[in-house]
Amino acid sequence: MISMIEFTDITAWIHSLLLSVMTPTWTYIVELALSGVTALVVLLVCVIIMVYMERKVAGFMQLRWGPNRVGPYGIFQVIADVIKLLLKESFSPNRADKVMFNIAPALALCVSLMALAPISWAPGLTMWDTNIGILFITAISSMGVIGILMAGWSSNNKYSLIGAMRSGAQIVSYELSAGLSIVTAVALAGTLSTTGIIQSQADGWWILKGQIPAIIAFLIYVIASTAECNRAPFDLAEAESELTAGYHTEYAGMQFGIFYLNEYINMAIVSIIASTLFLGGWMPFHLPFDYPVVHTFNYIMDFIPTWMWFFGKMFLIIFFMMWFRWTFPRLRIDQLLKLEWKYLLPISIVNLLFAAVIIVLHWHL
Protein backbone atom coordinates (compact mmCIF):
# COMPACT_ATOMS: atom_id res chain seq x y z
CA MET A 1 0.00 0.00 0.00
CA ILE A 2 0.95 3.61 -0.36
CA SER A 3 2.45 5.27 2.68
CA MET A 4 0.26 8.20 3.66
CA ILE A 5 -1.40 9.42 6.84
CA GLU A 6 -4.52 7.30 7.40
CA PHE A 7 -7.45 8.33 9.57
CA THR A 8 -6.63 5.45 11.93
CA ASP A 9 -3.21 7.08 12.65
CA ILE A 10 -4.94 10.32 13.60
CA THR A 11 -7.46 8.59 15.89
CA ALA A 12 -4.71 6.53 17.52
CA TRP A 13 -2.66 9.70 18.09
CA ILE A 14 -5.66 11.50 19.67
CA HIS A 15 -6.35 8.44 21.84
CA SER A 16 -2.78 8.28 23.18
CA LEU A 17 -2.73 12.04 23.70
CA LEU A 18 -5.94 11.94 25.75
CA LEU A 19 -4.74 8.92 27.77
CA SER A 20 -1.58 10.82 28.75
CA VAL A 21 -3.56 13.64 30.41
CA MET A 22 -6.66 11.93 31.90
CA THR A 23 -8.06 8.68 33.22
CA PRO A 24 -9.39 6.00 30.80
CA THR A 25 -13.04 6.73 31.78
CA TRP A 26 -12.69 10.42 30.96
CA THR A 27 -10.83 9.53 27.77
CA TYR A 28 -13.78 7.39 26.73
CA ILE A 29 -16.32 10.16 27.43
CA VAL A 30 -14.24 12.83 25.68
CA GLU A 31 -13.73 10.57 22.65
CA LEU A 32 -17.50 9.93 22.44
CA ALA A 33 -18.23 13.65 22.49
CA LEU A 34 -15.42 14.39 20.03
CA SER A 35 -16.55 11.78 17.50
CA GLY A 36 -20.17 12.96 17.68
CA VAL A 37 -19.23 16.60 17.19
CA THR A 38 -16.87 15.73 14.32
CA ALA A 39 -19.51 13.69 12.48
CA LEU A 40 -22.07 16.47 12.98
CA VAL A 41 -19.70 19.16 11.71
CA VAL A 42 -18.75 17.10 8.64
CA LEU A 43 -22.44 16.51 7.93
CA LEU A 44 -23.35 20.19 8.37
CA VAL A 45 -20.60 21.23 5.97
CA CYS A 46 -21.99 18.65 3.51
CA VAL A 47 -25.50 20.08 3.98
CA ILE A 48 -24.27 23.61 3.24
CA ILE A 49 -22.60 22.34 0.06
CA MET A 50 -25.75 20.37 -0.84
CA VAL A 51 -28.10 23.35 -0.45
CA TYR A 52 -25.86 25.47 -2.67
CA MET A 53 -25.53 22.57 -5.12
CA GLU A 54 -29.29 22.03 -5.19
CA ARG A 55 -29.94 25.66 -6.10
CA LYS A 56 -27.22 25.70 -8.74
CA VAL A 57 -28.37 22.38 -10.27
CA ALA A 58 -31.96 23.63 -10.26
CA GLY A 59 -30.90 26.81 -11.99
CA PHE A 60 -28.79 25.11 -14.64
CA MET A 61 -31.50 22.58 -15.45
CA GLN A 62 -34.06 25.37 -15.81
CA LEU A 63 -31.82 27.43 -18.15
CA ARG A 64 -30.86 30.05 -15.59
CA TRP A 65 -27.85 30.84 -13.41
CA GLY A 66 -29.07 30.15 -9.88
CA PRO A 67 -27.75 32.27 -6.99
CA ASN A 68 -24.98 34.62 -8.16
CA ARG A 69 -25.34 37.81 -6.11
CA VAL A 70 -23.93 37.06 -2.63
CA GLY A 71 -20.21 36.55 -3.01
CA PRO A 72 -18.47 35.07 -6.07
CA TYR A 73 -20.90 32.71 -7.87
CA GLY A 74 -23.32 33.19 -4.96
CA ILE A 75 -21.41 30.90 -2.59
CA PHE A 76 -22.41 32.93 0.50
CA GLN A 77 -26.14 32.76 -0.32
CA VAL A 78 -26.67 29.72 1.94
CA ILE A 79 -24.91 31.42 4.87
CA ALA A 80 -27.09 34.50 4.40
CA ASP A 81 -30.21 32.30 4.39
CA VAL A 82 -29.13 30.52 7.58
CA ILE A 83 -28.55 33.85 9.31
CA LYS A 84 -32.03 34.97 8.22
CA LEU A 85 -33.60 31.77 9.59
CA LEU A 86 -31.73 32.13 12.90
CA LEU A 87 -32.92 35.70 13.37
CA LYS A 88 -36.59 34.94 12.71
CA GLU A 89 -39.09 34.33 15.49
CA SER A 90 -40.07 30.71 16.15
CA PHE A 91 -43.81 31.10 16.33
CA SER A 92 -46.29 28.46 17.49
CA PRO A 93 -50.03 28.81 16.79
CA ASN A 94 -52.50 29.37 19.67
CA ARG A 95 -54.44 26.14 19.23
CA ALA A 96 -51.46 23.89 18.52
CA ASP A 97 -50.31 21.22 20.94
CA LYS A 98 -47.38 23.32 22.19
CA VAL A 99 -45.14 20.60 23.63
CA MET A 100 -45.45 18.25 20.65
CA PHE A 101 -45.20 21.16 18.23
CA ASN A 102 -41.90 22.32 19.71
CA ILE A 103 -40.21 18.94 20.14
CA ALA A 104 -41.22 17.56 16.72
CA PRO A 105 -38.34 19.18 14.74
CA ALA A 106 -35.76 18.16 17.32
CA LEU A 107 -37.10 14.60 17.35
CA ALA A 108 -37.01 14.35 13.56
CA LEU A 109 -33.39 15.56 13.59
CA CYS A 110 -32.42 13.11 16.38
CA VAL A 111 -33.86 10.14 14.52
CA SER A 112 -32.05 10.97 11.30
CA LEU A 113 -28.75 11.61 13.11
CA MET A 114 -29.00 8.21 14.85
CA ALA A 115 -28.53 6.53 11.47
CA LEU A 116 -25.01 8.03 11.36
CA ALA A 117 -23.67 5.74 14.08
CA PRO A 118 -22.79 2.57 12.09
CA ILE A 119 -21.57 4.37 8.95
CA SER A 120 -18.01 3.59 7.94
CA TRP A 121 -16.38 6.88 6.87
CA ALA A 122 -12.89 5.64 6.06
CA PRO A 123 -10.80 2.51 6.73
CA GLY A 124 -11.07 1.96 10.48
CA LEU A 125 -13.12 5.10 11.06
CA THR A 126 -16.55 4.01 12.32
CA MET A 127 -18.35 5.47 15.32
CA TRP A 128 -20.05 2.19 16.22
CA ASP A 129 -18.39 -0.73 14.45
CA THR A 130 -21.14 -3.27 15.03
CA ASN A 131 -21.94 -6.44 13.11
CA ILE A 132 -25.60 -5.39 12.58
CA GLY A 133 -24.96 -1.90 11.17
CA ILE A 134 -27.25 -2.21 8.15
CA LEU A 135 -30.07 -3.73 10.24
CA PHE A 136 -29.78 -0.77 12.63
CA ILE A 137 -29.94 1.68 9.72
CA THR A 138 -33.08 0.07 8.22
CA ALA A 139 -34.72 0.13 11.65
CA ILE A 140 -33.88 3.81 12.21
CA SER A 141 -34.69 5.10 8.72
CA SER A 142 -38.31 3.92 8.98
CA MET A 143 -38.58 5.92 12.22
CA GLY A 144 -37.86 9.14 10.33
CA VAL A 145 -41.57 9.69 9.75
CA ILE A 146 -42.31 10.10 13.47
CA GLY A 147 -41.15 13.73 13.57
CA ILE A 148 -43.19 14.51 10.46
CA LEU A 149 -46.31 12.85 11.88
CA MET A 150 -45.91 14.69 15.19
CA ALA A 151 -45.44 18.01 13.44
CA GLY A 152 -48.49 17.49 11.23
CA TRP A 153 -50.72 16.30 14.07
CA SER A 154 -49.77 18.94 16.62
CA SER A 155 -50.05 21.88 14.21
CA ASN A 156 -53.86 21.59 14.36
CA ASN A 157 -54.07 22.46 10.68
CA LYS A 158 -55.73 20.37 8.01
CA TYR A 159 -52.96 20.90 5.45
CA SER A 160 -50.31 19.79 7.93
CA LEU A 161 -52.33 16.73 8.90
CA ILE A 162 -52.93 15.65 5.30
CA GLY A 163 -49.24 16.13 4.49
CA ALA A 164 -48.14 14.12 7.52
CA MET A 165 -50.59 11.29 6.78
CA ARG A 166 -49.42 11.12 3.18
CA SER A 167 -45.84 10.98 4.39
CA GLY A 168 -46.76 8.12 6.72
CA ALA A 169 -48.39 6.10 3.92
CA GLN A 170 -45.44 6.82 1.66
CA ILE A 171 -42.74 5.71 4.10
CA VAL A 172 -44.64 2.57 5.12
CA SER A 173 -44.87 1.63 1.43
CA TYR A 174 -41.42 2.53 0.20
CA GLU A 175 -39.60 1.11 3.22
CA LEU A 176 -40.46 -2.34 1.82
CA SER A 177 -38.74 -2.09 -1.52
CA ALA A 178 -35.81 -0.14 -0.03
CA GLY A 179 -35.43 -2.93 2.52
CA LEU A 180 -35.57 -5.64 -0.14
CA SER A 181 -32.86 -3.88 -2.18
CA ILE A 182 -30.70 -3.67 0.94
CA VAL A 183 -31.33 -7.40 1.51
CA THR A 184 -30.07 -8.09 -2.03
CA ALA A 185 -26.81 -6.28 -1.32
CA VAL A 186 -26.47 -7.89 2.09
CA ALA A 187 -27.03 -11.34 0.58
CA LEU A 188 -24.31 -10.66 -2.00
CA ALA A 189 -21.86 -9.43 0.64
CA GLY A 190 -22.81 -12.05 3.23
CA THR A 191 -22.56 -9.65 6.17
CA LEU A 192 -24.61 -6.93 7.91
CA SER A 193 -21.61 -4.92 9.09
CA THR A 194 -20.95 -1.74 7.05
CA THR A 195 -17.18 -2.24 7.26
CA GLY A 196 -17.56 -5.87 6.18
CA ILE A 197 -19.74 -4.92 3.20
CA ILE A 198 -17.18 -2.36 2.06
CA GLN A 199 -14.29 -4.79 2.49
CA SER A 200 -16.16 -7.43 0.45
CA GLN A 201 -15.97 -4.99 -2.47
CA ALA A 202 -12.17 -4.74 -2.45
CA ASP A 203 -11.92 -6.49 -5.84
CA GLY A 204 -14.87 -4.65 -7.44
CA TRP A 205 -18.07 -2.91 -6.46
CA TRP A 206 -21.26 -4.94 -6.07
CA ILE A 207 -23.00 -3.04 -8.85
CA LEU A 208 -20.28 -4.45 -11.13
CA LYS A 209 -19.83 -7.89 -9.59
CA GLY A 210 -23.45 -8.65 -8.78
CA GLN A 211 -24.62 -8.86 -12.40
CA ILE A 212 -28.09 -7.56 -13.37
CA PRO A 213 -29.83 -8.11 -9.97
CA ALA A 214 -27.40 -5.69 -8.31
CA ILE A 215 -28.09 -3.01 -10.94
CA ILE A 216 -31.87 -3.43 -10.55
CA ALA A 217 -31.55 -3.37 -6.77
CA PHE A 218 -29.48 -0.17 -6.98
CA LEU A 219 -32.09 1.53 -9.21
CA ILE A 220 -34.94 0.47 -6.91
CA TYR A 221 -33.00 1.62 -3.85
CA VAL A 222 -32.39 5.06 -5.38
CA ILE A 223 -36.10 5.42 -6.30
CA ALA A 224 -37.34 4.20 -2.91
CA SER A 225 -34.87 6.31 -0.96
CA THR A 226 -35.88 9.41 -2.93
CA ALA A 227 -39.44 8.66 -1.80
CA GLU A 228 -38.31 8.09 1.79
CA CYS A 229 -36.58 11.47 1.88
CA ASN A 230 -39.87 13.08 0.76
CA ARG A 231 -38.16 14.63 -2.21
CA ALA A 232 -39.73 15.50 -5.56
CA PRO A 233 -41.18 13.70 -7.54
CA PHE A 234 -42.45 12.08 -4.31
CA ASP A 235 -42.75 15.25 -2.18
CA LEU A 236 -46.44 14.71 -1.44
CA ALA A 237 -45.86 15.50 2.23
CA GLU A 238 -45.05 19.07 1.23
CA ALA A 239 -46.94 19.43 -2.07
CA GLU A 240 -46.75 23.23 -2.06
CA SER A 241 -49.30 23.55 -4.85
CA GLU A 242 -52.00 21.68 -2.89
CA LEU A 243 -51.05 21.79 0.79
CA THR A 244 -49.23 25.16 1.19
CA ALA A 245 -46.16 23.53 2.74
CA GLY A 246 -47.56 20.25 4.08
CA TYR A 247 -46.41 19.20 7.53
CA HIS A 248 -44.29 22.31 8.17
CA THR A 249 -46.93 24.86 7.18
CA GLU A 250 -47.11 26.30 10.71
CA TYR A 251 -43.38 26.35 11.38
CA ALA A 252 -41.21 29.44 11.08
CA GLY A 253 -37.65 30.49 11.77
CA MET A 254 -35.16 27.88 12.90
CA GLN A 255 -37.85 25.26 13.62
CA PHE A 256 -38.58 25.26 9.90
CA GLY A 257 -34.82 25.41 9.35
CA ILE A 258 -34.39 22.16 11.29
CA PHE A 259 -36.94 20.41 9.05
CA TYR A 260 -35.09 21.75 6.02
CA LEU A 261 -31.75 20.57 7.48
CA ASN A 262 -33.35 17.22 8.27
CA GLU A 263 -34.34 16.71 4.63
CA TYR A 264 -30.75 17.25 3.50
CA ILE A 265 -29.25 15.12 6.29
CA ASN A 266 -31.61 12.30 5.28
CA MET A 267 -30.48 12.70 1.70
CA ALA A 268 -26.82 12.54 2.72
CA ILE A 269 -27.38 9.42 4.85
CA VAL A 270 -29.37 7.65 2.14
CA SER A 271 -26.64 8.42 -0.40
CA ILE A 272 -23.94 7.16 1.97
CA ILE A 273 -25.87 3.91 2.47
CA ALA A 274 -26.42 3.45 -1.28
CA SER A 275 -22.72 4.02 -1.94
CA THR A 276 -21.76 1.66 0.89
CA LEU A 277 -23.99 -1.14 -0.39
CA PHE A 278 -23.52 -0.89 -4.15
CA LEU A 279 -20.62 1.47 -4.94
CA GLY A 280 -18.13 0.35 -2.32
CA GLY A 281 -18.18 3.25 0.18
CA TRP A 282 -14.59 4.48 0.58
CA MET A 283 -13.23 1.58 -1.52
CA PRO A 284 -11.40 2.71 -4.70
CA PHE A 285 -12.67 1.54 -8.08
CA HIS A 286 -11.17 -1.90 -8.70
CA LEU A 287 -11.84 -4.30 -11.56
CA PRO A 288 -12.38 -7.98 -10.66
CA PHE A 289 -10.24 -9.48 -13.49
CA ASP A 290 -6.84 -11.14 -13.42
CA TYR A 291 -4.78 -9.44 -16.14
CA PRO A 292 -1.58 -7.36 -15.75
CA VAL A 293 -3.33 -4.27 -17.20
CA VAL A 294 -6.12 -4.58 -14.65
CA HIS A 295 -3.60 -4.92 -11.81
CA THR A 296 -1.89 -1.71 -12.93
CA PHE A 297 -5.28 0.02 -13.16
CA ASN A 298 -6.20 -1.14 -9.64
CA TYR A 299 -2.82 0.05 -8.34
CA ILE A 300 -3.30 3.50 -9.90
CA MET A 301 -6.80 3.77 -8.40
CA ASP A 302 -5.30 3.25 -4.92
CA PHE A 303 -3.51 6.60 -5.22
CA ILE A 304 -6.81 8.51 -4.94
CA PRO A 305 -7.44 8.98 -1.20
CA THR A 306 -10.36 7.16 0.39
CA TRP A 307 -12.15 10.32 1.61
CA MET A 308 -12.27 11.50 -1.99
CA TRP A 309 -13.93 8.26 -3.09
CA PHE A 310 -16.38 8.42 -0.17
CA PHE A 311 -17.56 11.99 -0.74
CA GLY A 312 -17.37 11.64 -4.52
CA LYS A 313 -19.82 8.72 -4.53
CA MET A 314 -22.03 10.41 -1.96
CA PHE A 315 -22.31 13.58 -4.02
CA LEU A 316 -22.82 11.57 -7.21
CA ILE A 317 -25.94 9.92 -5.75
CA ILE A 318 -27.07 13.25 -4.32
CA PHE A 319 -26.71 14.69 -7.81
CA PHE A 320 -28.90 11.85 -9.14
CA MET A 321 -31.60 12.74 -6.62
CA MET A 322 -31.42 16.44 -7.54
CA TRP A 323 -31.52 15.49 -11.20
CA PHE A 324 -34.76 13.54 -10.60
CA ARG A 325 -36.23 16.44 -8.65
CA TRP A 326 -35.71 18.99 -11.40
CA THR A 327 -36.84 16.67 -14.22
CA PHE A 328 -39.96 14.81 -13.13
CA PRO A 329 -43.37 16.22 -12.18
CA ARG A 330 -44.93 15.29 -8.86
CA LEU A 331 -46.93 12.05 -8.66
CA ARG A 332 -50.50 11.90 -7.40
CA ILE A 333 -51.01 9.94 -4.15
CA ASP A 334 -52.70 7.01 -5.95
CA GLN A 335 -49.94 6.93 -8.59
CA LEU A 336 -47.38 6.94 -5.80
CA LEU A 337 -48.91 3.92 -4.09
CA LYS A 338 -49.49 2.17 -7.43
CA LEU A 339 -45.82 2.60 -8.34
CA GLU A 340 -44.76 0.98 -5.09
CA TRP A 341 -47.26 -1.87 -4.72
CA LYS A 342 -47.74 -2.78 -8.39
CA TYR A 343 -44.24 -2.26 -9.74
CA LEU A 344 -41.34 -1.75 -7.31
CA LEU A 345 -42.32 -4.35 -4.72
CA PRO A 346 -42.99 -7.30 -7.14
CA ILE A 347 -39.90 -6.43 -9.15
CA SER A 348 -37.69 -6.30 -6.06
CA ILE A 349 -39.04 -9.62 -4.78
CA VAL A 350 -38.35 -11.33 -8.14
CA ASN A 351 -34.98 -9.57 -8.25
CA LEU A 352 -34.09 -10.91 -4.81
CA LEU A 353 -34.94 -14.41 -6.07
CA PHE A 354 -32.58 -14.02 -9.05
CA ALA A 355 -29.88 -12.62 -6.78
CA ALA A 356 -30.27 -15.66 -4.52
CA VAL A 357 -29.88 -17.98 -7.53
CA ILE A 358 -26.72 -16.11 -8.60
CA ILE A 359 -25.27 -16.28 -5.10
CA VAL A 360 -26.04 -19.99 -4.65
CA LEU A 361 -24.50 -20.87 -8.01
CA HIS A 362 -21.50 -18.52 -7.41
CA TRP A 363 -22.14 -16.70 -10.67
CA HIS A 364 -21.19 -13.37 -9.17
CA LEU A 365 -17.60 -12.34 -9.83
Add this chain to the structure above:
Amino acid sequence: MKSLFNYIKEVVYAFVSLAKGLLLTLRYFVTIRKVNITEEYPNNRTTTISVKERFYGEVVLPHDENNEHKCTACTLCQIACPNNSIQIISKQIETEDGKKKRVLDKWVYHLDSCTLCYQCIDACPQDAIEMKNSFELSVYDRTKLIYQLNRPGSKLKEKPTVKEQQS
Protein backbone atom coordinates in the same frame (compact mmCIF):
# COMPACT_ATOMS: atom_id res chain seq x y z
CA MET B 1 -48.55 -14.84 -20.25
CA LYS B 2 -49.53 -11.95 -22.49
CA SER B 3 -50.35 -9.81 -19.46
CA LEU B 4 -46.92 -10.52 -17.97
CA PHE B 5 -45.31 -9.52 -21.27
CA ASN B 6 -47.36 -6.30 -21.25
CA TYR B 7 -46.30 -5.63 -17.65
CA ILE B 8 -42.61 -5.93 -18.52
CA LYS B 9 -43.11 -3.84 -21.66
CA GLU B 10 -44.80 -1.15 -19.57
CA VAL B 11 -41.88 -1.03 -17.12
CA VAL B 12 -39.29 -0.87 -19.91
CA TYR B 13 -41.22 1.89 -21.72
CA ALA B 14 -41.52 3.82 -18.46
CA PHE B 15 -37.76 3.69 -17.97
CA VAL B 16 -37.13 4.72 -21.58
CA SER B 17 -39.43 7.74 -21.33
CA LEU B 18 -37.95 8.75 -17.96
CA ALA B 19 -34.46 8.48 -19.47
CA LYS B 20 -35.49 10.80 -22.30
CA GLY B 21 -36.50 13.49 -19.81
CA LEU B 22 -33.35 12.97 -17.75
CA LEU B 23 -31.15 13.31 -20.83
CA LEU B 24 -32.85 16.58 -21.78
CA THR B 25 -32.20 18.16 -18.38
CA LEU B 26 -28.67 16.75 -18.39
CA ARG B 27 -28.09 18.43 -21.74
CA TYR B 28 -29.27 21.74 -20.28
CA PHE B 29 -27.03 21.16 -17.25
CA VAL B 30 -23.83 20.63 -19.22
CA THR B 31 -24.46 23.26 -21.94
CA ILE B 32 -25.77 25.96 -19.61
CA ARG B 33 -23.42 28.60 -21.05
CA LYS B 34 -25.01 28.25 -24.49
CA VAL B 35 -28.68 27.65 -23.63
CA ASN B 36 -29.02 30.03 -20.67
CA ILE B 37 -31.93 32.46 -21.15
CA THR B 38 -31.35 34.71 -18.13
CA GLU B 39 -30.93 38.45 -18.68
CA GLU B 40 -28.24 39.33 -16.14
CA TYR B 41 -29.88 42.69 -15.72
CA PRO B 42 -27.67 45.01 -13.69
CA ASN B 43 -24.55 43.62 -15.40
CA ASN B 44 -25.81 43.98 -18.98
CA ARG B 45 -27.34 47.48 -18.78
CA THR B 46 -24.60 48.86 -20.99
CA THR B 47 -24.26 45.90 -23.35
CA THR B 48 -26.97 43.48 -24.42
CA ILE B 49 -30.09 44.87 -22.78
CA SER B 50 -32.77 46.04 -25.18
CA VAL B 51 -36.22 47.53 -24.60
CA LYS B 52 -38.62 48.06 -27.47
CA GLU B 53 -39.17 51.62 -28.73
CA ARG B 54 -42.92 51.33 -28.19
CA PHE B 55 -42.53 50.67 -24.46
CA TYR B 56 -44.30 53.35 -22.37
CA GLY B 57 -41.85 54.37 -19.68
CA GLU B 58 -42.28 58.07 -18.92
CA VAL B 59 -43.41 61.30 -20.57
CA VAL B 60 -40.64 63.61 -21.71
CA LEU B 61 -40.53 67.10 -23.18
CA PRO B 62 -37.78 67.04 -25.80
CA HIS B 63 -35.46 70.03 -26.11
CA ASP B 64 -33.35 70.79 -29.15
CA GLU B 65 -29.72 71.93 -29.18
CA ASN B 66 -30.68 75.60 -28.55
CA ASN B 67 -32.52 74.56 -25.34
CA GLU B 68 -35.88 75.21 -26.98
CA HIS B 69 -39.03 73.15 -26.61
CA LYS B 70 -42.33 73.16 -28.52
CA CYS B 71 -44.79 73.56 -25.62
CA THR B 72 -47.08 76.56 -25.93
CA ALA B 73 -48.65 76.04 -22.50
CA CYS B 74 -52.09 75.46 -24.02
CA THR B 75 -52.93 73.03 -21.12
CA LEU B 76 -54.70 70.56 -23.44
CA CYS B 77 -52.57 67.76 -22.01
CA GLN B 78 -53.51 68.82 -18.48
CA ILE B 79 -57.19 68.65 -19.44
CA ALA B 80 -56.74 65.30 -21.16
CA CYS B 81 -54.96 63.72 -18.23
CA PRO B 82 -57.43 61.40 -16.40
CA ASN B 83 -55.67 61.54 -13.03
CA ASN B 84 -54.14 65.00 -12.80
CA SER B 85 -50.57 63.96 -13.29
CA ILE B 86 -49.75 67.07 -15.31
CA GLN B 87 -49.62 70.63 -14.03
CA ILE B 88 -48.88 73.40 -16.53
CA ILE B 89 -47.83 76.60 -14.78
CA SER B 90 -47.66 79.50 -17.18
CA LYS B 91 -46.61 83.13 -16.84
CA GLN B 92 -47.30 86.37 -18.70
CA ILE B 93 -44.38 88.04 -20.38
CA GLU B 94 -44.11 91.09 -22.58
CA THR B 95 -42.49 90.64 -25.94
CA GLU B 96 -40.21 93.24 -27.61
CA ASP B 97 -43.04 94.75 -29.62
CA GLY B 98 -45.14 95.39 -26.49
CA LYS B 99 -47.53 92.47 -26.81
CA LYS B 100 -48.46 90.41 -23.76
CA LYS B 101 -47.89 86.72 -24.22
CA ARG B 102 -48.53 83.61 -22.11
CA VAL B 103 -45.56 81.23 -22.03
CA LEU B 104 -44.63 78.07 -20.15
CA ASP B 105 -43.10 78.55 -16.72
CA LYS B 106 -43.13 75.02 -15.28
CA TRP B 107 -44.21 71.75 -16.89
CA VAL B 108 -44.75 69.64 -13.71
CA TYR B 109 -45.09 65.90 -14.24
CA HIS B 110 -46.23 63.61 -11.40
CA LEU B 111 -44.85 60.21 -12.40
CA ASP B 112 -46.14 58.71 -9.13
CA SER B 113 -49.77 59.10 -10.26
CA CYS B 114 -49.23 58.64 -14.02
CA THR B 115 -50.74 55.51 -15.57
CA LEU B 116 -48.85 55.97 -18.88
CA CYS B 117 -52.13 56.07 -20.85
CA TYR B 118 -50.68 58.17 -23.71
CA GLN B 119 -53.72 60.54 -23.77
CA CYS B 120 -51.61 63.67 -23.14
CA ILE B 121 -49.45 62.88 -26.15
CA ASP B 122 -52.53 62.27 -28.31
CA ALA B 123 -54.00 65.57 -27.13
CA CYS B 124 -50.93 67.70 -27.78
CA PRO B 125 -51.45 69.85 -30.89
CA GLN B 126 -47.75 70.79 -31.16
CA ASP B 127 -46.26 67.28 -30.72
CA ALA B 128 -44.29 68.79 -27.89
CA ILE B 129 -44.28 65.79 -25.57
CA GLU B 130 -43.23 62.22 -26.23
CA MET B 131 -43.20 58.83 -24.53
CA LYS B 132 -39.74 57.48 -23.73
CA ASN B 133 -38.85 53.81 -23.25
CA SER B 134 -36.79 54.35 -20.09
CA PHE B 135 -37.55 51.91 -17.27
CA GLU B 136 -35.08 52.52 -14.43
CA LEU B 137 -37.35 54.99 -12.67
CA SER B 138 -37.43 53.75 -9.08
CA VAL B 139 -36.41 56.15 -6.32
CA TYR B 140 -36.37 55.88 -2.53
CA ASP B 141 -38.85 58.73 -1.88
CA ARG B 142 -42.04 59.36 -3.83
CA THR B 143 -41.56 63.12 -3.69
CA LYS B 144 -38.63 62.55 -6.08
CA LEU B 145 -41.09 61.27 -8.67
CA ILE B 146 -42.37 64.80 -9.33
CA TYR B 147 -40.38 66.13 -12.26
CA GLN B 148 -40.17 69.51 -13.90
CA LEU B 149 -39.86 68.61 -17.56
CA ASN B 150 -38.81 71.95 -19.06
CA ARG B 151 -35.17 72.70 -18.47
CA PRO B 152 -34.19 75.93 -16.70
CA GLY B 153 -33.79 78.81 -19.13
CA SER B 154 -35.52 76.99 -21.96
CA LYS B 155 -37.97 78.82 -24.18
CA LEU B 156 -40.54 78.20 -26.85
CA LYS B 157 -39.20 77.27 -30.23
CA GLU B 158 -40.28 79.96 -32.72
CA LYS B 159 -42.23 78.64 -35.65
CA PRO B 160 -40.63 79.48 -38.98
CA THR B 161 -42.39 82.43 -40.59
CA VAL B 162 -43.95 82.21 -44.03
CA LYS B 163 -40.96 83.96 -45.60
CA GLU B 164 -38.49 81.53 -44.12
CA GLN B 165 -40.56 78.62 -45.25
CA GLN B 166 -40.58 79.87 -48.82
CA SER B 167 -36.85 80.45 -48.88
